[in-house]
Amino acid sequence: MSIRAYPPPSSRPSELGPRSRSRGSHPCVVTLDKKSAPRAVFSGDELLSVDLPAGTRCLYPRPPVDALKDVDAAIRYALNHPLGSDPLHAKLRPGMKVVIAIDDISLPLPPMRRPDVRQRVLTVVLELLADHGVDDVEMIIATSLHRRMTGDEVRHVVGDRIFKAYWPDRLYNHDAEDPRGMKLVGATDQGEVVELNRKAVDSDLLIYVNLNLVPMDGGHKSVAVGLCGYKSLRAHHNPRVMRDCWSYMDPAGSALATSVDRMGRLVEKTLNVFHIETTVNNRMFDRPLEFLHKNEDDWSGTERASFKALSFTLSRLPQPARQAIFQRVPSPYGVTGVFAGACEAVHEKTLERCFAQYLVPVEGQADVVVSGIPYISPYNVNSFLNPLLVQVMAQGYLFNLYRGKPLLKKGGTLIVFHPCTDQFDKEHHAPYVEFVHDVLPQTRDAMEMHHNFEEKFASNPAYIEMYRRGHAYHPAHPFYMWYWGEAGRQHIGRVIVVGADNDYIPKLLGYETAGSFQEALGMASDSKPNPEITMMHIPPIVMADVSG
Amino acid sequence: MAASFFDVDGTLVRTNLVHPTVFYLANQHNPLRSLGVMARAALGSPRMALAEMLDRRRFNELLFAAYKGMSEDRLHILADEAFDTVLKRAIYPGARDLVQRCRAQGHDVVLVSGALDFLMVRLAEHLGATGHISNRLEIKDHYATGKLLRPIVAGPEKARLVREWARERDCDLGDCFAYSDSYSDVPLLSVVGHPCAVNPDLRLSKLARTYAWPVIHLGKRPALAELMEKIP
Numbered sequence: 001m002s003i004r005a006y007p008p009p010s011s012r013p014s015e016l017g018p019r020s021r022s023r024g025s026h027p028c029v030v031t032l033d034k035k036s037a038p039r040a041v042f043s044g045d046e047l048l049s050v051d052l053p054a055g056t057r058c059l060y061p062r063p064p065v066d067a068l069k070d071v072d073a074a075i076r077y078a079l080n081h082p083l084g085s086d087p088l089h090a091k092l093r094p095g096m097k098v099v100i101a102i103d104d105i106s107l108p109l110p111p112m113r114r115p116d117v118r119q120r121v122l123t124v125v126l127e128l129l130a131d132h133g134v135d136d137v138e139m140i141i142a143t144s145l146h147r148r149m150t151g152d153e154v155r156h157v158v159g160d161r162i163f164k165a166y167w168p169d170r171l172y173n174h175d176a177e178d179p180r181g182m183k184l185v186g187a188t189d190q191g192e193v194v195e196l197n198r199k200a201v202d203s204d205l206l207i208y209v210n211l212n213l214v215p216m217d218g219g220h221k222s223v224a225v226g227l228c229g230y231k232s233l234r235a236h237h238n239p240r241v242m243r244d245c246w247s248y249m250d251p252a253g254s255a256l257a258t259s260v261d262r263m264g265r266l267v268e269k270t271l272n273v274f275h276i277e278t279t280v281n282n283r284m285f286d287r288p289l290e291f292l293h294k295n296e297d298d299w300s301g302t303e304r305a306s307f308k309a310l311s312f313t314l315s316r317l318p319q320p321a322r323q324a325i326f327q328r329v330p331s332p333y334g335v336t337g338v339f340a341g342a343c344e345a346v347h348e349k350t351l352e353r354c355f356a357q358y359l360v361p362v363e364g365q366a367d368v369v370v371s372g373i374p375y376i377s378p379y380n381v382n383s384f385l386n387p388l389l390v391q392v393m394a395q396g397y398l399f400n401l402y403r404g405k406p407l408l409k410k411g412g413t414l415i416v417f418h419p420c421t422d423q424f425d426k427e428h429h430a431p432y433v434e435f436v437h438d439v440l441p442q443t444r445d446a447m448e449m450h451h452n453f454e455e456k457f458a459s460n461p462a463y464i465e466m467y468r469r470g471h472a473y474h475p476a477h478p479f480y481m482w483y484w485g486e487a488g489r490q491h492i493g494r495v496i497v498v499g500a501d502n503d504y505i506p507k508l509l510g511y512e513t514a515g516s517f518q519e520a521l522g523m524a525s526d527s528k529p530n531p532e533i534t535m536m537h538i539p540p541i542v543m544a545d546v547s548g
Numbered sequence: 549m550a551a552s553f554f555d556v557d558g559t560l561v562r563t564n565l566v567h568p569t570v571f572y573l574a575n576q577h578n579p580l581r582s583l584g585v586m587a588r589a590a591l592g593s594p595r596m597a598l599a600e601m602l603d604r605r606r607f608n609e610l611l612f613a614a615y616k617g618m619s620e621d622r623l624h625i626l627a628d629e630a631f632d633t634v635l636k637r638a639i640y641p642g643a644r645d646l647v648q649r650c651r652a653q654g655h656d657v658v659l660v661s662g663a664l665d666f667l668m669v670r671l672a673e674h675l676g677a678t679g680h681i682s683n684r685l686e687i688k689d690h691y692a693t694g695k696l697l698r699p700i701v702a703g704p705e706k707a708r709l710v711r712e713w714a715r716e717r718d719c720d721l722g723d724c725f726a727y728s729d730s731y732s733d734v735p736l737l738s739v740v741g742h743p744c745a746v747n748p749d750l751r752l753s754k755l756a757r758t759y760a761w762p763v764i765h766l767g768k769r770p771a772l773a774e775l776m777e778k779i780p
Contacts, residue, residue: 179645426757433760461552461649462725462744462762469642469765 042372043417045322061542064281067334082341094133099203106378119159142226145474148173176229192235219347220264239446247400279353280333282540358543367531373418383425395488411493413524435478550723552650556661558729616694640766707735
């Protein structure tokens, strides 16, 4: 295998000068030359150093956007100067029933260093409610079919004071399978059924506190997805809709967003909703690891040594210790925007901030896209990135990190780095195990799964009980994870995984395996000689704004 | 057609076979007789403890010997009170919902328990289950002999009885579910396509993790079980 420790003695950037040059108009697009340093690549919770051929285009995340200096002031300003709505205080009257819904643990990734911005928003909102004689307040973690958050996780998000005062009677997780806890709102003109949390529907005012990490989050999705159940999700979480998302990170090109928007508009017509959305920058790694944001050719001697030490340490540690290192350390995200008011007006501003942080202009598509698959996804906070989530990261999130047209040409090759270990969190991902080892061996065809397997699997009483009373994802969720990769599966010619510790998991996922990057590149060149190669340098998140 | 088979003690209710037995012993037709039979049962308790460890079937036989001499009338008259006082209060929160969810899937729901039939009838009716496979006391001349009628519902025998039940109804066990809290029910769990551990003891918990069986906690999750689940 040609993956090797960094840096190779013969090519230290500090001795040889710059090894890469920016191409086109953006400094985050770097073209490597023969003397460029190897690139740092995540392979699960390990870090590798990979030599990429000269001419490879490397896409780096933008530097973190400047954070707001006074977040509390920005929150108060947003509540008092809302977009398309009366100020929050004008909507309040003594004795009214207020429900506050809050984004769950899937946002942001990794979790934010305390105080989480949701805690800051809730503190201001709860004070305002109390000042106006509103004491019938309940808070619901908008988990949809995600797993229930534990007490400690909720405490991290809302802070000690709010947690102590409200948990668990007036601050709790949404339960989409509570037979008495859901209420029909109606159906859209396309027949999409909107059924939401009964408490939210019956409230006089629903306040949604969002943390928007990527452009797919927030907007109508907050209420119409966060507080809904299986009946509603079926309208858009299916292979037909997911095949028509170009991409799901670009709401304008996403059939998923279109369906959710229709349902959300029905919600806004029926319920009294006040949206509060917040955006954060992409400061995912704190100081000791901050160099992982940067072009490897710009690393200082200390940073190169840190990388070498880190990758060596990670390669020697057992997996649980590696997971603890990355997942136990919250990220120092900075808050970049707070907007409040009517859903669509608020979300327009949120999207502007998101795109400003993530979009990097890129000219032309690539024959081969290369990327590491990191240790985390929205669905494995505090647990292991299992094989199905590797798939959702590769053909799902990674593929969809574009606006305009896909970074990869139709039929192109995606090369990813990941061990693809056959390991699952037995509680969080209990239904995933059966999905991977029983459904996938029978079919990889998402349409067939949807028609022949999903409904029966999704109503498995044992898994539903684990979702309702334990901390497991709903049994429909593994199917959604497969559908999430559907547009990618239709578009990508081949997926080659480098560094897999077994052959059968990649085979189940429909991937080919290679022992080294060079071998993978050789395989890709069989399909397209002298391919144009682009590397997505993630994490942190970067989105390609592809033109030409 | 599919079915869901539920063990009862420790799975749907927090009591075990001893609790209703004690209720019956404490409610004999006079206090002196109650005292006598309870003293006799207490004397036999070390043997029962040993049998519980070695052979579940033998444990059932020893325990139900305590019913010897009770009239059939009395067993049935006290059954409502025993159910209300002992079993109904001990039903785990969520147990009824779970049974209802299985029913909503069109499953037959069958309670499979070493407990006595006249109590299981009442529990099944209360939870909305469709049937039960349970132990029956031998009655001669309207009095319990203290013996159980064959087959005795315990351990591996539960699996055989479930197979037989399924065969009689042309039911594919591969589509069926079974729920239990105890390692002694592994044979029962192993005959169905969808086994599930409920409030599992440590040995069952370990096995469930190994085979990635779903694990449900209808009661309060023991701290040790919680710790074990965190170990990858």
